[in-house]
Amino acid sequence: MKYDLRFPVVIAALLVVGLMTVSTAALSPRASSGVFNKQLMGVALAAVPIALLWWAGRDRIYRAAPYLYGLALLMQLSTFVIGKEVNGQRNWIVIGPLQFQPLEILKFALILMLAVTLREGSRAPERTCGCWRCSCRRWGWWSSRISAGRWCYA
Structure with missing residues (x-):
């Protein structure tokens, strides 16, 4: 590489x-x-x-972005329990001599998730005829229960 x-x-x-x-x-x-x-x-x-x-590399980062975003959200929520109050705001986490705000990590993770979302959104959508059965196919396993497995393939 x-x-x-x-x-x-x-x-x-x-x-x-x-x-x-x-x-x-x-x-x-x-x-x-x-x-x-x-x-x-x-x-x-x-x-x-x-x-x-x-x-x-970019591909590994894109695959790890949802996990980093979830971890950052958990760290942000943990400030309600283990957060230290500084200047009247309880949004700091202290680990030994290190003191940081999880919001800063969450900002980075959000930027990565937006990049992943924009990257995935740029792919061509599945070609369908536009009927409700074809549009339901995009919604996953439960869509077959709605249409009883009768698809029109355009």
Whole structure:
């Protein structure tokens, strides 16, 4: 498989520029001491999924999108039970030193699901004659109960 290295190089350059910006801001006397370390941990944790997505390829990502979307929805719903309150909103999940909002993962999963939906929607529909029996065929197993198995094949 041939990989295009321009995309990872641009991402790495942006991450380095971001780290340099945070390091200069961390030198300010008003900044807390762990700002740079927290940003570095975030970059390191983000590098793993980015590398996995790049390695997986488009088809695997499209197949995994519904599962990622379901997982993101479950994580978002889990904030009602295990969410930590920050600034009056209980929508943060804390795992050790890592604190994140599942909504950010849900945004990414929604974008993937929209891409999958648009991709699947662009395929040509099954050719039918337009009668109710042919249109019911698209609805699955229960449609045969409606029409008693009498289909007109156009």
